[in-house]
Amino acid sequence: MMTTDQTMNKSGLTATDATQEENNLGLSPTMAALKRARSHYGLKIGLGILLVMAIFALFAPWLAPHDPYMQNLPLRMLPPVWVEGGSWEYLLGTDHLGRDYLSRIIYGARISMTIGIGAATIGMIIGVTLGLIAGYYGGWLDQAVNFLVTCQLAVPSLLLIMALVFVIGQSITVVIFVIGATHWVFYLVVTRSATLRLRELDFVAAAQAMGCSKFQIAVKEVLPNLVNQIMVIFTLEVAVAILNEATLSFLGLGIPSPIPSWGLMIAEGKQAMFFQPWLVILPGISLFILVIAINLLGDGVRDVTVTNRRN
Amino acid sequence: MGSEMSTTSILDIQNLSVDIPTDSSTLHAVRGISLELNRGETLGIVGESGSGKSMTALALMNLLPPAAKRSAGCISFEGSDLTHATEQELASKIRGQRIGMIFQEPMTSLNPVYSIGRQLKETMTLHRKVSESEAEKRAIYLLEKVGLPDPASRLKQYPHELSGGQRQRVMIAMALMNEPELLIADEPTTALDVTIQAQILHLLRELQQEFGMSMILITHDLGVVSRAADHIAVMYAGDIVETGRTAEVLEDPRHPYTQGLLECVPGYRGTSQQRLGAIPGIVPAMTGTISGCAFASRCPRAADICKTDTPPTKALQQGRYFVCHEPNIQTPENTANTAREAANQTPEDSALKKGEPILTVDGVSCTFMVRRGLFGKRKPLQAMDNVSLTLNKGEVLALVGESGCGKSTLTRTIMGLQKPDSGSVTLNGRRIENLPPMERARMIQPIFQDPYSSLNPRKTIGEIITKPLAVHRIGSRQEQHAQARRIMELVGLPTRVFNSYPDQLSGGQRQRAAIGRALIMNPEVVICDEPTSALDVSVQAQILNLLLDLRDEMDLTYLFVTHNLSVVQHMADRVAVMYLGEIVECGDRDQVMTDPKHPYTHALMDSALSISPGETVPDPGLAGDFPNPMNRPSGCPFHPRCPLADQQCREQAPGPELIDNTLVQCWKAKTSGSQLKS
Numbered sequence: 001m002m003t004t005d006q007t008m009n010k011s012g013l014t015a016t017d018a019t020q021e022e023n024n025l026g027l028s029p030t031m032a033a034l035k036r037a038r039s040h041y042g043l044k045i046g047l048g049i050l051l052v053m054a055i056f057a058l059f060a061p062w063l064a065p066h067d068p069y070m071q072n073l074p075l076r077m078l079p080p081v082w083v084e085g086g087s088w089e090y091l092l093g094t095d096h097l098g099r100d101y102l103s104r105i106i107y108g109a110r111i112s113m114t115i116g117i118g119a120a121t122i123g124m125i126i127g128v129t130l131g132l133i134a135g136y137y138g139g140w141l142d143q144a145v146n147f148l149v150t151c152q153l154a155v156p157s158l159l160l161i162m163a164l165v166f167v168i169g170q171s172i173t174v175v176i177f178v179i180g181a182t183h184w185v186f187y188l189v190v191t192r193s194a195t196l197r198l199r200e201l202d203f204v205a206a207a208q209a210m211g212c213s214k215f216q217i218a219v220k221e222v223l224p225n226l227v228n229q230i231m232v233i234f235t236l237e238v239a240v241a242i243l244n245e246a247t248l249s250f251l252g253l254g255i256p257s258p259i260p261s262w263g264l265m266i267a268e269g270k271q272a273m274f275f276q277p278w279l280v281i282l283p284g285i286s287l288f289i290l291v292i293a294i295n296l297l298g299d300g301v302r303d304v305t306v307t308n309r310r311n
Numbered sequence: 312m313g314s315e316m317s318t319t320s321i322l323d324i325q326n327l328s329v330d331i332p333t334d335s336s337t338l339h340a341v342r343g344i345s346l347e348l349n350r351g352e353t354l355g356i357v358g359e360s361g362s363g364k365s366m367t368a369l370a371l372m373n374l375l376p377p378a379a380k381r382s383a384g385c386i387s388f389e390g391s392d393l394t395h396a397t398e399q400e401l402a403s404k405i406r407g408q409r410i411g412m413i414f415q416e417p418m419t420s421l422n423p424v425y426s427i428g429r430q431l432k433e434t435m436t437l438h439r440k441v442s443e444s445e446a447e448k449r450a451i452y453l454l455e456k457v458g459l460p461d462p463a464s465r466l467k468q469y470p471h472e473l474s475g476g477q478r479q480r481v482m483i484a485m486a487l488m489n490e491p492e493l494l495i496a497d498e499p500t501t502a503l504d505v506t507i508q509a510q511i512l513h514l515l516r517e518l519q520q521e522f523g524m525s526m527i528l529i530t531h532d533l534g535v536v537s538r539a540a541d542h543i544a545v546m547y548a549g550d551i552v553e554t555g556r557t558a559e560v561l562e563d564p565r566h567p568y569t570q571g572l573l574e575c576v577p578g579y580r581g582t583s584q585q586r587l588g589a590i591p592g593i594v595p596a597m598t599g600t601i602s603g604c605a606f607a608s609r610c611p612r613a614a615d616i617c618k619t620d621t622p623p624t625k626a627l628q629q630g631r632y633f634v635c636h637e638p639n640i641q642t643p644e645n646t647a648n649t650a651r652e653a654a655n656q657t658p659e660d661s662a663l664k665k666g667e668p669i670l671t672v673d674g675v676s677c678t679f680m681v682r683r684g685l686f687g688k689r690k691p692l693q694a695m696d697n698v699s700l701t702l703n704k705g706e707v708l709a710l711v712g713e714s715g716c717g718k719s720t721l722t723r724t725i726m727g728l729q730k731p732d733s734g735s736v737t738l739n740g741r742r743i744e745n746l747p748p749m750e751r752a753r754m755i756q757p758i759f760q761d762p763y764s765s766l767n768p769r770k771t772i773g774e775i776i777t778k779p780l781a782v783h784r785i786g787s788r789q790e791q792h793a794q795a796r797r798i799m800e801l802v803g804l805p806t807r808v809f810n811s812y813p814d815q816l817s818g819g820q821r822q823r824a825a826i827g828r829a830l831i832m833n834p835e836v837v838i839c840d841e842p843t844s845a846l847d848v849s850v851q852a853q854i855l856n857l858l859l860d861l862r863d864e865m866d867l868t869y870l871f872v873t874h875n876l877s878v879v880q881h882m883a884d885r886v887a888v889m890y891l892g893e894i895v896e897c898g899d900r901d902q903v904m905t906d907p908k909h910p911y912t913h914a915l916m917d918s919a920l921s922i923s924p925g926e927t928v929p930d931p932g933l934a935g936d937f938p939n940p941m942n943r944p945s946g947c948p949f950h951p952r953c954p955l956a957d958q959q960c961r962e963q964a965p966g967p968e969l970i971d972n973t974l975v976q977c978w979k980a981k982t983s984g985s986q987l988k989s
Contacts, residue, residue, distance in 0.1 A: 028810050029771050202765035206828065209726050209757050210779045211748025224769035305769075 036304045043300025049293035057109040064103035065091070068260050072098035080278055092282055095265070096272060101279075104260040105286055111261035112242050113290065115176055119241035120234050122180025127187025128223075128230060134188070135195025136218045145192070149185055157182040158247065165253045175254055179241050186237065190229045198222050227305065231298040239291045262287050321492060321525045322348040322371075326384035329366050329375060329549075339597040340366045340379065342549040347630065348493070348542075353519065353526040355540030355557065357533060357572070359847040361594040363549040364529045368495050372406050373398070389492060408438045411486030415498035417478035421470040427481050428466025435488045446488075453484040456521075457514060474937065475714075476507035483515065490522060497529045504713040504937065505874055509918035512539050512928040531848060533576055534877070534920035537561055538928045542630070545569050548597050548605035555631030558924035565625075566633040567610050575852035577881030579922055586859070587852035587881070593817045604636065614638030669868055670702035670725065670755075670836055675734035677720055677892075681941065692941050694720040695731070696892045699967075702836065707862070707869045709879040709900070711915065712889035713937050718872050721889070722838050725870065727751055738836070749783045756829035760841035762821035766813040772799075773809040776827045783832075798827045801864070803857060819850035826857065830865065840872045855881060876919035880904060888912045891940060891948040898973030908975040910953050947978065955979045 037043055056063055076098035079086045086093060092101040134145035164178045198204065199222065207217045246263020248254030255261050262283040269279030329341040341363045348354045356364045370381050371393065386393040388410070396405065406412075414420045422430060431453075432446040441449075447466070454462035457480040470478055479499065486494055496515065500508035516539060519526055530536055536543055537557060544554040545568065553566040564570045573579050574588025592609045604610070607617040616636050626632040675698045680689040694717045702708050712718050723729035725736055727743040736743040738754055746754070759765035766775055774781075776798060777791040786794065796806055802823045813821055822842060829837055839858065843851040855878065861867060871882055879886055879900070886904065887897040888911065896909040907913045914931040933952045938944060947965050950956040957978075965978045 029774075032810065202759040202761060203767040205723075205728070206757060206759065206765055206825075207778070207782075208728050209752065209755070210782050210832075211752040212782050213748075216782065221767055225767070227769075 033304050037300070040300050040304055042296045043304060046293045046296025046298075046300055049289060050297060053109055053113060053290060053293070056106050057113055060107045060110060064100075064106045066100035066103045068099060068103040068107045069258050070099060074098065077272070077276055079276065080282075083278070093276075093278060095268065095279060101282060104265060105262070105283060108260040108262045108265060108283065109286070109290075111172065111255055111259060112245070112263065112287065114172065115179065115245045115261070116238040116242040116290065117294075118176040119179035119183065119244075120237040122177060123183040123237055123241075124187050124230060124234055126181065127184030128191050128226070130184070131188040131191025132195055132218050132222065135192040136199055136214065136222060142192075145188070149188060152182070152185055161244075161248065162251070162253055165248065170253065170256060172255060175245055175248060179244050179248075183237055183240060183244075186233045187230065190233060191226055194226050194229060195222055198225055228302050231302055235291065235295045235298045238294050239287070242287055242290075319349055320347050321350045321389055322346070322527075323385065323387045324371070324383065325386075327367065327370060327386065328382045329363070329370050329379055330382070331376070331379045333598070336598045339601065340549055341370060342597065342601075344546075344549075344551045346544060346551070346554075348525050348527065350492075350525055351519075351523050352541040353528055353539060355528045355530065355536035355543045356546055357530060357536050357543060358546035359531060359572075359594050359849060361548075361596070362546040364531075364546055365497055366549075367546070368412075368497055368527060368529055371495070372410060372412070373401055374406075403438070407434055407486075407491075408489045409491050410493045410495060411489070411491035413479075413482050413486050413494070413496040413499045415501050417475050417482055417502065420482055421478055423470050426467050426469055427473070428468075431466070431481070431485055431488060434485050438489055449488060450484070453487055454481070456487075456518065457481070457484045458510070459484075476503055476511065476937075479503060479507075479511055480514070483511070483518070487518065487522065491524065493525045493527070494519070495527045495529070498531070499528070500535065501530070501532070505876065505918045506713065506914055506931045506933055507937075508535075509920065509928055509931045510933070512920075513930045515539070516928055532920070533561070533572060533579075533848070533922050537922045537924045538920055538926055545572070548594055550605060550634065552606065552635070553633035555627070559631055561922060561924045565627070565637075566606075566635050567612055568606050569633075571609075571611075572848060573922070575848045576877065576922060577852075577855065578877040586856050589852040589856060590849040591853075593819065593847075593850070604634075612638050667704060668701045669704045669739060670700075670870075671737040672698060672700040672721075672725060673735050673737065674699055675721075675724055675731045675736065677717075677724060677729065677731045690941055693943060694892055694940065695724070697734070698889075698892070698894055699734075700887060700894065700897070702868055702870055704835075704868055705862075705866065706884040707871055707882050709883035709886045710870060710872045710889060711874065711876070711879060711886060713874065715937055715940060716889045717892040717940075718889055719840070720892075722757070722840055722870070722872060726755055726757060726838060752779060752783070752834075753832045754834055755836045755838065756832060756834040757838045757840060758822075758825055758829050758842045761845050762818055762825050763813075763845070765825050766821055768813055771810050771812055772804070772816070772824050775813070775824060776831055779828065779832045794831060795827070798831050799824075801861070802827045802830070803853075817850075818846050819853055822846060822850075822854055823857070826854075826861070830861065830867075833865065834867070836868045836870065838870045838872070841874070842871075843878065844873065844875060851878075858882070876904070876915065877921060888915065891938065891943060893948065893976060894967075894974070895949065895976045896973060898971075902971065902973050906971075908970055908973055908980045909949075909977045910955050910979065911949050947976075949977075 072094065075090070075094050076096055078090050078094040080093045081088055081091050090100050090102070092105065095101055095104065130145050130148070134142040161178050161182055165174060168174050204217055204221060207221050242263050245254050245261060246267050249261060249264035250267035255264060265283040266280055269276070269283070273280050324344065324346040326343050326345055327341060328339070328343050331338040331340055344367065346354070356367065358364050366375070369375050371386060373381065375381060383394045388405070393401070393405065421427065428447070428450060431450040432443065435441055435446040435449060436443070450466060451462045454465055459465055459477060459480055473481065499515070500511050503511060512535065515526070518524070528536065528540055540557050542554065543557045543560045544551045545560070545566065546552070547568050553560060553564065553569045560569065561573065564573055568590070571588060571590040575590065577587060590609050595605065595608060597605060603618040603620060604613070604622045607613040610617065614636065617638060620636070622634050622636045624632050624634050675695055676693070677695040679692045679694060681692045698721060700708070710718055710721070720729060724731050725743070727736070727746065730744065738746065743751065773792065773795055776795045780786060780791045780794065785791070796809070799806055799809070804820060804823045804827060808816060808820065813824070816824065842858070843854050846854060858869070859882070862869060873879060883900045885898065886900050887894050888903070888909065889895070890911050896903060896907065896912045903912060904916060907916055914933045917929045918931040920928065932954055938951065944951050946962045947953070947956070947960045950960040953960065959978050965976050967974050967976050968980060970980055
């Protein structure tokens with residue numbers, strides 16, 4: 001005990017400091033993150049927008065003013081209410097078949113959010129897993145994964161998607177899986193190179209000396225350090241997936257036609273872009289807001305979980 | 312500004328300040344310092360990291376980061392006023408022309424895509440109207456001067472083809488291309504091995520005398536400055552707290568900070584395994600308005616006046632002053648005594664506890680197959696060759712060697728993380744590879760060099776320290792936390808950092824956390840891999856004290872890997888010297904350090920720079936650089952650099968031999984002592 005006290009004194013801690021600090025551990029990591037989250041505007045705005053969008057998507061049948069499938073050919077191509085010739089009945093106007101555009105955008109949120117977030121998540125699971133394996137285990141596993149990447153990059157992904165959808169059949173689930181399964185290369189490349197760097201650091205060696213298995217090290221030590229980079233790619237891939245779905249739908253291989261999705265709406269509106277630009281602009285804005293919200297959320301999560309302040 | 316003045320003083324700085332505005336306030340990096348440098352002399356600027364040493368040097372040439380603001384009464388360099396010089400004048404006439412600069416990191420300060428010849432010539436043709444061939448002639452001349460063999464063919468080489476020491480020599484040659492009157496060397500040897508450090512410092516001194524240069528040497532190493540500098544300025548928190556002739560300052564330090572720094576150096580006063588004096592805390596960030604003495608918070612003698620009033624500058628004689636209130640004068644002898652008293656309270660009879668061998672390394676060899684390029688042939692790299700070591704319970708065995716000698720491979724093998732090709736590692740009577748991970752973790756744990764990479768930045772300190780318990784599911788969560796808190800108290804870490812992330816801690820605190828993690832499983836053997844070489848000298852003293860205390864308390868055995876010989880002197884019971892994958896000498900510390908048998912050990916001991924003002928930097932007398940382990944020399948691996956090598960050494964590898972209780976691998980071991988001294 002003598003020597004302990006001495007250690008404390010020599011190390012600059014006086015006895016009173018020690019007793020005062022006895023029960024003061026500071027906030028636990030979760031509490032501290034929540035506290036920072038409360039004062040982070042970007043995070044709050046991003047989360048807010050996403051929540052509103054999710055509510056609209058979930059309660060679309062109650063919130064949409066019209067039936068999104070109801071065609072009304074005499075009222076086709078109505079402009080939005082603020083443009084000359086618009087009506088309060090159809091706030092955002094109608095499309096080329098006279099369907100209410102606002103209702104279609106609200107219903108479209110369902111499909112687009114599901115596909116965007118779903119496909120990006122599937123791609124993330126595939127890419128990050130393979131990247132960790134390739135980067136951390138190295139050797140022939142690394143070469144095998146690199147071979148997979150080369151194959152993926154060599155085959156035109158649209159062609160592959162078309163072939164897969166054609167063989168498996170057309171449905172939302174299939175579209176999500178097929179888009180996810182063809183968009184994992186970014187995740188893999190980033191995860192692999194970051195893992196290669198991280199596995200050389202001493203904290204990995206310390207974990208080995210503790211007796212952690214390779215799997216434990218890869219998942220519990222390395223993976224948490226990759227969250228930032230993965231988050232950035234995720235926000236990019238959500239937008240890419242939504243637009244990919246639009247391409248598929250445009251080619252008649254995505255969502256079966258009457259079901260509204262933002263991508264499909266943009267594709268359909270393209271023909272009339274010069275005279276009725278809102279047909280493209282309105283779903284475009286929705287897509288933009290969704291991607292911005294995910295970006296803000298991603299940045300916020302990064303800021304909140306990591307601290308760079310010295311005490 | 313008389314002409315007489317400029318003949319003696321080459322650089323005169325008056326009242327130089329550097330302020331860096333931050334989000335919330337202003338950081339005062341340098342606070343109104345005045346310096347004078349005489350022609351042909353060396354000024355050493357010493358201090359811990361964050362004390363403003365480098366900022367001062369950068370401010371001279373106006374190379375500060377863009378946000379920083381410089382203000383100075385006067386910076387007069389050979390009669391020209393640098394304060395009012397425009398950026399263009401500085402770039403075309405001063406930097407690289409009349410003031411040369413050498414940086415710490417030789418690995419990054421040369422451009423990797425240009426040959427060194429081109430880089431050398433460019434420095435000259437940029438500033439002067441000289442022909443390409445004249446520049447080349449000068450480059451070859453200087454490369455020869457800095458001791459690179461075959462200089463003409465070196466010009467075509469690229470930086471990656473040179474070793475760290477060679478690159479630093481090239482950097483020096485580059486700084487000398489335009490015959491500068493002033494050379495600023497910012498930690499020129501910190502990244503180098505001890506023998507290379509001695510060679511480079513020796514070289515700098517020679518060149519300085521030959522060319523009549525003045526030099527500013529910035530370093531944190533008091534040993535270096537004591538040998539290489541004529542004058543010394545001790546900086547603390549952006550201010551010079553004491554200055555004077557090197558011998559006067561180091562022999563009779565007046566400022567408590569200077570005294571504290573000296574007490575922190577192992578081997579400065581007293582002998583081994585005593586507690587070192589330690590300066591608590593770290594250099595404070597000087598933000599906002601400062602009242603009183605910046606050192607008051609860490610000063611053992613601080614009185615009330617220190618916290619309120621700016622301390623006065625007290626001149627002892629021309630050019631020798633210190634800045635302190637001197638609240639109650641205490642001579643350095645007294646502080647040394649208190650350190651000694653403290654030492655007496657800790658048990659010193661380590662000899663009694665020496666027990667049976669706890670760890671035996673027997674004839675371990677390890678060869679890696681390294682392939683150059685995709686279709687290159689695999690070449691063997693022998694990292695360890697028939698290494699045998701014994702670690703006895705309760706002792707501290709120091710493992711000394713230069714980078715690339717196989718120290719890390721050996722420690723990895725000892726921890727069971729690297730499978731040797733042949734030989735065995737036995738821990739407590741059991742082969743290391745047969746131990747299940749949990750038992751192994753309970754017996755042997757590492758502490759690493761760099762506390763910035765050894766702690767996972769995404770985990771809190773609490774998570775890091777409890778991790779070993781969590782991995783092996785020992786105890787409930789509450790018990791793990793309680794144990795972690797006990798360990799944190801033991802290693803002197805305030806419990807409030809339990810939920811902090813590593814980047815919120817200082818270097819010393821991080822290293823304490825790493826020690827805590829290593830000790831929470833209550834291991835018997837701890838492998839300390841250069842645990843203090845990334846830390847400031849005052850923090851190093853704290854950590855070394857802590858390690859010695861913990862050894863006594865927890866009955867630990869240390870394998871202490873280091874290149875710092877004063878740390879070896881301070882910590883070790885026995886010493887093993889490693890060279891190119893072989894243990895060339897192993898024996899009792901005093902025996903090895905005072906009477907080395909192997910010529911390599913001899914050179915190492917010669918290169919150690921203890922604090923002895925007045926003495927010059929020794930030339931270790933080693934030929935060439937550390938060899939590439941890919942091309943091991945035949946016979947005795949040390950023969951190309953050995954001053955005693957003969958035919959036998961070149962052809963036959965010596966075996967281990969026991970002389971005076973010391974295990975040596977050298978043909979000349981019996982006679983080396985007398986031959987090397989002469």
